[in-house]
Amino acid sequence: MRKTRSLLAAGLACLALPLAVPAAEASTPVVKRLSYTCPFPLIGLQKLDVEIKASFDVPSAPGGTFTTADLAVSVTVPDKSTRGLALVGAASIEGTASAGVMLANGPLTLPLSLPLTVAKTAVPASGAFTTQAAGSVPPVQLPNAGRTTLTIGGFSTRLTPKKADGSYTGLGSFTSDCTLDPGQDPVLLSFDLAGTQTEYRYAVAGSTALKVLGATAPLTGSLTAGPVFATALDETAADFKAFGFVPGRADLRFTPDGPQTGEAVDGGFAAHSTLALALPQVTLFGLPVADAGCRASAPIPVDLRTGPGFAMATGGPVTGTYAIPPLTGCGAFTAYLSSLVQGGGNTFALTLTAR
The missing domain is CATH 2.60.40 (Immunoglobulin-like)
Structure with a gap:
């Protein structure tokens, strides 16, 4: 029995x-x-x-x-x-x-x-x-x-x-x-x-936290999961305090820089991207302090993974971590600006909504 x-x-x-x-x-x-x-x-x-x-x-x-x-x-x-x-x-x-x-x-x-x-x-x-x-x-x-x-x-x-x-x-x-x-x-x-794997398209909403800068920037964009993985994030900006009291603002632009791949994991997926990070404008007291070519000196590997409650058909939470390399092309303040953002422990906290 x-x-x-x-x-x-x-x-x-x-x-x-x-x-x-x-x-x-x-x-x-x-x-x-x-x-x-x-x-x-x-x-x-x-x-x-x-x-x-x-x-x-x-x-x-x-x-x-x-x-x-x-x-x-x-x-x-x-x-x-x-x-x-x-x-x-x-x-x-x-x-x-x-x-x-x-x-x-x-x-x-x-x-x-x-x-x-x-x-x-x-x-x-x-x-x-x-x-x-x-x-x-x-x-x-x-x-x-x-x-x-x-x-x-x-x-x-x-x-x-x-x-x-x-x-x-x-x-x-x-x-x-x-x-x-x-x-x-x-x-x-x-x-x-057999057959072609279903393609899932999602709207992205959430934020990225910059650990060293002590700032959070809102994020929107889109993500595709399926036979081809693709992440596209809209330009955003982070408000911060330099020296703890000087108001600053940094524009952030994440763009694909290399292959984007992924695989199914536990009813969701893990997506692997390499992103370029540009800071087209950085201001202190509202005054520009960086050249327009300010950017991370190397591509940034990013792994995004679905969390509890995620469903391929409807979406749900996605998280990831990444490290920012030294900056380059920022002009006279390159070394200082790099010290504000360079380092690991930065995070993505996103919510995907099926389109």
């Missing part, structure tokens, strides 16, 4: 995976038969045969979600186990299980622990009998094109045999950690998720 629930969990995971794989939208049945070895009190190791049945619906492209339905897992308990349960006066058995599966979708590797419920099942005096287990599988997003596999491992069950009057037997509730028998194919599903 533990095995049943574990297998059920595995079946659920298995269903979830295929859902995002093919491009068809028709319901597709899945059947998988496996054998496990599970330790039982009093009678030792026992082999259980498990059958998983389910159907799944799939999205048309990477980035979509899959759902599962009609999931049924049956476990055949052998006669020796039946007689062992009857020996302690068990008239029924029920419990829970947790199955371990591994979902791989391109570079994404996601371990899943799926909870299951083993339905209350009557225990005969002898002979094999079958238990049924069920559970639910949350929607899973498959962000990447390419090879996708769902592999089942072991499972753990906690079962409770009861007497006819509903009281516990001498076994109480016991836990059994089951292992997949060797020589079997542990892959529940394997397929190529």
Whole structure:
């Protein structure tokens, strides 16, 4: 029965995976038969045969979600186990299980622990009998094109045999950690998720904090995630206090300077950009103190990563850090202005909104 629930969990995971794989939208049945070895009190190791049945619906492209339905897992308990349960006066058995599966979708590797419920099942005096287990599988997003596999491992069950009057037997509730028998194919599903990856476009709003300058500048712009990653930020300005009391203002212009790449990570993405930073105008007391060619002396690597609550379809929080190299081309005050901004610990705190 533990095995049943574990297998059920595995079946659920298995269903979830295929859902995002093919491009068809028709319901597709899945059947998988496996054998496990599970330790039982009093009678030792026992082999259980498990059958998983389910159907799944799939999205048309990477980035979509899959759902599962009609999931049924049956476990055949052998006669020796039946007689062992009857020996302690068990008239029924029920419990829970947790199955371990591994979902791989391109570079994404996601371990899943799926909870299951083993339905209350009557225990005969002898002979094999079958238990049924069920559970639910949350929607899973498959962000990447390419090879996708769902592999089942072991499972753990906690079962409770009861007497006819509903009281516990001498076994109480016991836990059994089951292992997949060797020589079997542990892959529940394997397929190529093909087609063009969905492109997502977002409006950007947020800010960048300049640590050494002690100032924050608002940011707006756009970001594209998908087969091609691209970040475009509008020019902005940061107000600051030089020497702690002299009012200043620095215009900031971030522009792409090199390839922009990215990959799917945990339902969101990580974007990698190299940006040039220009300070076309810097003022103190409202008076210009920098030449128009004032800029960072080298490109700035920036990594942006989605945070909790982010969804590809709607957007959410994105953060990143970066370091500013020494400035150049600022004129007579280059060294001083560089000392105001040069250094690490600068941050981006952005919110993306799907367009």
